[in-house]
Amino acid sequence: MAEHQLIEIEVPVNQLKLGMHVIRLDRPWLDTDFPLQGFVIKNHTQIKRLAEQCQYVVIQSTSAKPALSQERRVQKQGLFARLMQKKKPSSNAKLVSSHTKMSIAPPAPEKRICYTDQVGTGQELTKAKITYDDAKTTVNHLMENIRFGRSANVLESSAAVDHIVDSVIRNQDALRWLTKIKHQDEYTAEHSLNVCILSATFARFLGHDESEIRRIAMSGLLHDVGKSRVPLDILNKQGRLTADEINIMKEHTTFGKDLLLSIGQADRIAVDVAHTHHERLDGKGYPRGLRASQIPYYAKIIALADCYDAITSSRCYDGARASMEALDIIYKCRGVQFDQELAIDFIKCIGIFPPGAIVELNTGEVGIVISANTNSKLRPKVLLVRSRDKKAIREQSIDLSSIEFEQKIKIARELPDGSHGVHSRDYLSMGAIMDIMGKQS
Amino acid sequence: MTYASTQDKRQTKRFLCDQYFIQCTLKTRAGNLAMTAIDFSKEGMGLFSSDMLPESEQVSLYLSYQNPRLQLKFNALPCVLVYYNITEVGSQCGLRFSLGKISQTEQQALAAIELVLAELDDPEDRYHLFGDD
Numbered sequence: 412m413a414e415h416q417l418i419e420i421e422v423p424v425n426q427l428k429l430g431m432h433v434i435r436l437d438r439p440w441l442d443t444d445f446p447l448q449g450f451v452i453k454n455h456t457q458i459k460r461l462a463e464q465c466q467y468v469v470i471q472s473t474s475a476k477p478a479l480s481q482e483r484r485v486q487k488q489g490l491f492a493r494l495m496q497k498k499k500p501s502s503n504a505k506l507v508s509s510h511t512k513m514s515i516a517p518p519a520p521e522k523r524i525c526y527t528d529q530v531g532t533g534q535e536l537t538k539a540k541i542t543y544d545d546a547k548t549t550v551n552h553l554m555e556n557i558r559f560g561r562s563a564n565v566l567e568s569s570a571a572v573d574h575i576v577d578s579v580i581r582n583q584d585a586l587r588w589l590t591k592i593k594h595q596d597e598y599t600a601e602h603s604l605n606v607c608i609l610s611a612t613f614a615r616f617l618g619h620d621e622s623e624i625r626r627i628a629m630s631g632l633l634h635d636v637g638k639s640r641v642p643l644d645i646l647n648k649q650g651r652l653t654a655d656e657i658n659i660m661k662e663h664t665t666f667g668k669d670l671l672l673s674i675g676q677a678d679r680i681a682v683d684v685a686h687t688h689h690e691r692l693d694g695k696g697y698p699r700g701l702r703a704s705q706i707p708y709y710a711k712i713i714a715l716a717d718c719y720d721a722i723t724s725s726r727c728y729d730g731a732r733a734s735m736e737a738l739d740i741i742y743k744c745r746g747v748q749f750d751q752e753l754a755i756d757f758i759k760c761i762g763i764f765p766p767g768a769i770v771e772l773n774t775g776e777v778g779i780v781i782s783a784n785t786n787s788k789l790r791p792k793v794l795l796v797r798s799r800d801k802k803a804i805r806e807q808s809i810d811l812s813s814i815e816f817e818q819k820i821k822i823a824r825e826l827p828d829g830s831h832g833v834h835s836r837d838y839l840s841m842g843a844i845m846d847i848m849g850k851q852s
Numbered sequence: 853m854t855y856a857s858t859q860d861k862r863q864t865k866r867f868l869c870d871q872y873f874i875q876c877t878l879k880t881r882a883g884n885l886a887m888t889a890i891d892f893s894k895e896g897m898g899l900f901s902s903d904m905l906p907e908s909e910q911v912s913l914y915l916s917y918q919n920p921r922l923q924l925k926f927n928a929l930p931c932v933l934v935y936y937n938i939t940e941v942g943s944q945c946g947l948r949f950s951l952g953k954i955s956q957t958e959q960q961a962l963a964a965i966e967l968v969l970a971e972l973d974d975p976e977d978r979y980h981l982f983g984d985d
Contacts, residue, residue: 651938657904660940689940695902714941721939735978739868739890740900740944742979747888748902748942755981763978789982824975 419469424462427452433461435469437672466672515708517756523618528582532766532782532792535585539578543589543604546571550600550632557639557670565633565676572607572629579611579628580621584766584782587612591767591835593724599638599646602720607631609716616760617712627712630684633677634713637667637685664689664698680709688713691748703750711750715741715757718749734765735825762788764822767835773823775799777831778809779838787812790821794838801831866891866898867969868978875916878945879928882906887945889915892969894962896934896948905943909933913947917965924961929954 419434434449443464452458461468518524549571556563578586590605610631614624638646641663645656652660667685671677687710690696692703722737738758745754764770768780770793777797784791790811798804811820828835873889876899883906887899912928930950937944951959974980 651907652904654904663940691902718941721941722937722944724939736890736898736944738979739898740888740942743869743888743890744900755979758979759981763976763982789976822976 419471421467422470423467424458424465427458427461427468429453429455429458431470432472433468434471436461437465437467438669442673466675517617517753518619524620525618526580526583526615528584530581532582532584532588535578535582536588539582539585539589542571542574542578543586543608546575546604546607546632547597547600550603551597554600554603554636554639557636558643563670563674565671565674565681568629568632572625572632575604575607576611576621576625576628579608579615579624582782583612583615588766590720591723598724599635602724603632603635605720606634606713606716609720610713613712613716613757613760617756626678626680627709629678630681630709631713631716633667633671633681634684634688634717635663635667636670637663637665640666640670661689661697680707683707684710684713686710688717690714692750693747696748711753715749715753719757719761734761734768735763738763759788762791764789764791764825766791767838769826769828769830769833769835770822771824771826771830773821775801777801777826777833779833779835781808784810784812793822796833797831803832864893864895866893866896867966867973869897870919870969870972872917872919872922873915874918875914877914878905878947879912879914880906880908881910882908884914890944892965894949894959894966895951896931896946898944898946900942900944902942905936905938905945911947913949919968922964922968924965926958926961929958 429452431452549568553563586608590608607628611624611628614627645659664686668682671682671685687706690701690706694700694702719737723733741754745751762783764780766780766782771777776795776799778793778795781792781794792808792810794806794808796806869889869892876887876889878885878887885901887901890898890900911931911933913931915926917924930953931947934946934948
């Protein structure tokens with residue numbers, strides 16, 4: 412027998428009906444002209460007024476659990492899932508909008524696009540540096556505008572995202588190098604940008620088409636936009652946050668959704684991602700404690716990039732070891748916090764030896780990983796900087812995946828940053844790495 | 853939001869934990885926190901939780917390792933919180949076992965776990981994902 416219970420359902424304003432009990436709006440009540448915070452719709456004027464001021468509302472309903480569980484599941488998946496469900500009955504291909512191209516899973520193997528780098532890492536780095544700096548300015552500008560109540564134009568970020576995706580498609584490693592340069596005082600902007608770059612790189616790895624990569628990258632860039640509503644003394648606090656401060660911090664997901672909806676320019680995917688990127692597969696995430704099937708695919712992608720960049724921003728480790736620590740966490744929390752298959756794909760995408768890792772070869776030479784080989788992640792391109800007896804040598808890059816080296820030379824172990832006087836940061840300073848790699852591209 | 857304690861000075865290698873770390877609970881003065889075992893050596897281990905790590909340097913660990921070959925339980929293993937890294941995605945921390953305060957039997961048990969994990973370790977392919985590479 413069906414069990415009756417009170418449930419909450421998000422309803423787009425164009426689907427509102429008389430008698431529905433509205434309990435929440437997609438924005439604060441005070442921002443609207445409704446005097447009561449919650450009411451039963453009694454006439455069409457109220458529906459019209461809601462439609463003028465909101466995109467969706469939350470209604471409360473009493474209904475049978477089995478009949479509504481599927482509906483609620485889809486509702487909780489967010490705007491995108493509802494859009495997809497709405498599209499399902501339509502078979503008219505000519506009317507298919509761009510939204511129907513959105514993914515709910517990685518592309519099927521036969522539909523995966525296999526990207527190859529169009530230019531070398533050294534060649535791309537110059538452009539990538541300009542792209543990175545411009546994008547950081549754009550993100551800072553966006554966050555400041557929101558924080559100070561000025562009009563925020565999310566569309567301005569589109570150009571920055573386009574440049575980032577263009578760079579990632581030309582070369583998968585150049586921008587990734589730049590994500591390793593962290594400045595503590597610019598964490599929020601750099602983190603948003605890094606998540607954008609990492610998620611674009613991951614989407615490319617998964618074989619999504621370019622439009623999907625752009626959409627995922629944009630969601631990455633905007634995922635933490637709600638932090639612009641978190642007080643600066645909490646956001647920039649040195650030391651531990653109190654329980655109350657943590658709860659305020661956690662509100663950035665809801666702030667982000669509300670903010671993007673109120674601006675009204677953002678892609679629905681970005682709205683969903685801002686709201687759900689801290690949900691966990693086991694239902695212990697926030698803000699809504701969604702179950703695995705309720706979490707949008709895109710949010711699962713961004714959650715991985717978010718975790719990776721947050722952990723690698725730690726000051727506890729050098730860059731390379733931080734990468735391994737982050738991948739360890741993703742690997743161990745797969746299926747509980749992160750999507751099982753996406754987590755494995757993400758680790759494959761990042762690779763055991765990411766750009767910037769300091770490694771010792773089985774020959775005893777020491778080098779720094781320049782870039783990964785798409786088809787041979789354990790055999791990246793390495794810049795040799797120390798001889799077998801650990802003396803400085805003229806830098807020479809070798810491709811461990813080439814037939815010349817494949818059988819004979821391999822990475823014996825990863826070394827802590829600074830080993831034998833080799834610091835990845837020295838090579839990350841743009842002049843040095845561009846000079847070395849540019850000459851050898 | 854990311855902030856961390858003092859520098860991690862770890863020199864010894866930690867091995868990736870396998871699926872047999874069944875229970876891993878950190879006990880502090882502020883309460884107990886269920887953690888995920890991340891990496892391990894006989895001297896210490898790395899843990900992660902999506903919850904906030906309580907503020908406390910002196911902690912103890914409840915650990916259950918249930919490998920078909922090796923079943924071990926540690927109750928209130930005294931540890932020192934060597935470092936922590938708290939981010940909005942979760943709390944990461946490193947423990948050093950207080951070897952001076954634990955029995956010889958427990959030390960041997962910790963070493964036995966390390967031995968099992970070392971056998972599984974592949975420095976080139978840490979997650980065994982690139983076998984066909």
